[in-house]
Amino acid sequence: MIRLARVGARKQPYYRVVVIEKSRARNGRSVEVVGTYNPRTNPASVTLKQDRIDYWTAKGAQLSDRVAILVAKQGAPVAA
Known part of the structure; x- marks a missing residue:
């Protein structure tokens, strides 16, 4: 899980x-x-390693609700 x-x-x-x-x-x-x-x-500052998040979601990690919102605000597509 990513949280x-x-x-x-x-x-x-x-x-x-x-x-x-x-x-x-x-x-x-x-x-x-x-x-x-x-x-x-x-505004709130967010720093994400998008390549590592994509890697872990491909391995089956789920995003928590709040992390999914932060990733979406960064402009990256959210994996389902």
Whole structure:
């Protein structure tokens, strides 16, 4: 699964976009970090490694709802 993992300090959220097994904890050990998301900037800053996201979705990884929205805003097609 490709989802967000929170790494920011208290009341200062900052997220990594990670590839992780679905059954693991939110901030558990991830397979790979494929991007970052900072909602505190205006507008929110998103950095994604689109080639790695495409690779993992081809291998069967699913995007979480929020990550699918971030990928769509980047202008890349979302794999179903």
